[in-house]
Structures are given as C-alpha cells and as structure tokens.
Amino acid sequence: MNLEDKLLDILRRSRDYVSGSVLARQLSISRSMVNKLIKSLKSKGFIIESHSRFGYKIIDEDDLSKTNMFLDDLQTKLSFKALYFPYCETSQDLADYVASQGAPEGTLIICESMSKGRGRLGRRWIAPKGGLWFTLVLRPPKLKSLHLLSLSTGLAVAKAIESVANVDAHLKWPNDVLVNNKKVSGILIEAKAEADMIKHVLVGIGINVNNIIPQYLSNIAISLIDITKERIPRVTLLRSVLMHFDAYYSLLLKGETDKIVNEWIRKSLTIGKYVAVKLINGLIIKGLAIGLDNEGRLLVRDDNNVIHSIDSGDVTHLM
Numbered sequence: 125m126n127l128e129d130k131l132l133d134i135l136r137r138s139r140d141y142v143s144g145s146v147l148a149r150q151l152s153i154s155r156s157m158v159n160k161l162i163k164s165l166k167s168k169g170f171i172i173e174s175h176s177r178f179g180y181k182i183i184d185e186d187d188l189s190k191t192n193m194f195l196d197d198l199q200t201k202l203s204f205k206a207l208y209f210p211y212c213e214t215s216q217d218l219a220d221y222v223a224s225q226g227a228p229e230g231t232l233i234i235c236e237s238m239s240k241g242r243g244r245l246g247r248r249w250i251a252p253k254g255g256l257w258f259t260l261v262l263r264p265p266k267l268k269s270l271h272l273l274s275l276s277t278g279l280a281v282a283k284a285i286e287s288v289a290n291v292d293a294h295l296k297w298p299n300d301v302l303v304n305n306k307k308v309s310g311i312l313i314e315a316k317a318e319a320d321m322i323k324h325v326l327v328g329i330g331i332n333v334n335n336i337i338p339q340y341l342s343n344i345a346i347s348l349i350d351i352t353k354e355r356i357p358r359v360t361l362l363r364s365v366l367m368h369f370d371a372y373y374s375l376l377l378k379g380e381t382d383k384i385v386n387e388w389i390r391k392s393l394t395i396g397k398y399v400a401v402k403l404i405n406g407l408i409i410k411g412l413a414i415g416l417d418n419e420g421r422l423l424v425r426d427d428n429n430v431i432h433s434i435d436s437g438d439v440t441h442l443m
C-alpha cells in the first residue's frame with residue numbers, strides 16, 4: 125500500500141477522529157506530509173472531516189439520499205444539486221423533464237433503482253439497488269461534439285473508480301468503462317436542441333458498485349464489490365466522478381480537446397486492437413483501430429488500407 129492507502133486504512137479502522145500527530149507517528153512521516161495526503165484524498169472525492177483539536181475523521185457515506193450534504197465543499201466550476209428518488213423508471217426521462225422545466229446546469233437526478241434503465245440504441249440497462257445510477261443536466265453555451273463529451277465522461281468515471289476503489293479501469297469506444305475486461309460502467313449522452321441551438325444535454329451514467337450482477341451477464345459485466353470484496357461508499361464515488369467530470373468539461377468548453385482525446389487514448393483498450401465495428405445500418409467494418417479524430421470518432425484501417433471514420437457503432441475487440 126502507498127501512503128494514501130495506509131492513511132485511509134488507519135482512519136477507517138478508527139471510525140473516529142485521529143490526530144495528525146498519531147497519523148504522522150504511525151506512518152513515520154511529518155505532520156506537513158499528513159496534511160498533504162489529506163488534501164490529496166479530498167481532491168479525489170473522499171469525505172474527510174477536519175477538527176482543530178481532534179484531527180481527522182473519514183465518512184464513508186453510501187446513503188445517496190444524503191448526497192446534497194456532501195456537495196457544497198466540492199471545488200468545482202459547476203454547482204451541483206441532487207434530486208434523489210428511491211425508485212424511477214429511468215433517470216434520463218426525469219432529467220429531461222426537470223430540464224424542460226428550467227432546472228439549472230449541474231442538476232443531478234439520482235435513482236436508487238430503475239425499472240426501465242436504458243443504454244445506447246435503446247438497449248435495456250439493469251439497474252438494481254446498490255449501483256450508482258444518475259443523470260446530469262448540462263446547458264453548454266456551445267459544444268463541438270457529443271462524442272467528446274462522452275469521452276470526457278468515460279475518463280471521469282474511470283479516474284473516479286481508480287481513485288476511490290483503487291482498481292485499474294480502462295475505456296472501450298465509444299462509451300464503456302471496463303475493469304478486468306468486463307463492463308463496470310456505461311454512459312448515455314442525449315441532447316435536446318431547437319433551431320441548431322442546444323437547449324440541454326443529459327449525461328446518463330450507470331456504475332455497477334455494490335449491486336449483484338445477474339448470472340447471465342456475469343461473463344461481460346462486473347461490479348466493483350466483486351473485485352474489492354468490500355462495499356464502496358457511493359456518495360464518495362459520486363463526488364469523485366463529479367470532480368473529475370468538472371475538470372474535463374472545463375477543458376471541453378475551452379476547446380482544449382486534444383488533451384481529452386490524448387488522455388482517452390492512453391486509457392483505451394480499443395486503440396491498437398483489431399476490431400469489428402457493426403454500424404447502425406448493419407454493415408460490419410473490420411480492421412485495426414488506429415486512433416481517434418479531433419471530434420472523438422474512431423479511426424479504423426481495414427485490410428485494404430482504407431481508413432474509416434466511425435461515428436457510431438458497436439465495437440468488438442477481436443485480437
């Protein structure tokens with residue numbers, strides 16, 4: 125374990141405040157280093173209370189109904205506010221409704237479980253209790269590409285999973301987050317526009333956290349608890365997703381898309397693979413995934429050395 129992991133372990137075993145001097149002594153580091161580690165953990169989304177007399181206390185909050193209690197201290201440009209529902213059909217439809225009624229950018233619709241969760245191309249998304257299912261309302265003044273927003277969201281989720289669950293996460297084009305080569309998270313981007321002007325964008329995110337994966341999906345999907353063998357505090361994970369998303373969204377709005385594309389490629393399991401891409405019209409393109417263009421489209425070089433720019437499709441990694 126690195127120092128951050130060791131510090132977290134001490135705080136979790138205590139379940140109460142631990143003074144800075146005790147942490148320094150147990151970790152054989154200086155008090156200033158303790159402060160740096162605490163600051164770093166907070167920047168990753170961990171909820172750590174600081175008290176001038178008693179020291180530090182970690183709050184591993186899993187109750188999503190309390191989300192708003194832990195959003196005010198986020199150092200983000202977006203201001204987030206959550207609407208929590210113990211049950212819904214789909215968070216996307218609820219978010220679309222509140223957005224149409226004027227809900228501000230940063231509004232979150234969180235559902236404890238969903239009966240009609242959906243993914244890309246209208247596919248059903250299984251969303252029982254224990255997972256993290258939510259939709260974020262955005263109102264971007266301009267947006268070059270929904271693909272780039274999807275890539276940014278995938279990066280945010282992958283970084284959050286790595287920060288909070290301490291497991292390696294990778295990306296599959298266009299919108300899957302993988303752990304151990306199985307799907308742990310999916311993303312659905314939907315936009316409403318009028319006269320070529322975006323009214324609002326809905327960023328739907330589903331993460332398998334503490335939920336049980338049905339047996340018939342166990343060969344392609346996984347929950348974080350399957351790997352960690354311990355429950356992951358979902359409010360902490362949500363905070364981490366939002367903090368990372370805010371950073372990438374800021375880059376996107378500033379037009380610094382190269383940073384997003386390059387970072388996505390570094391975390392991708394798709395680039396460099398021989399793939400089969402099934403397009404919406406049913407056509408299948410096979411070839412080597414060689415990269416992304418500046419709008420996030422997948423570039424595939426087929427066996428005839430023709431490069432295809434893929435706007436939408438299902439990707440299968442062949443080798």
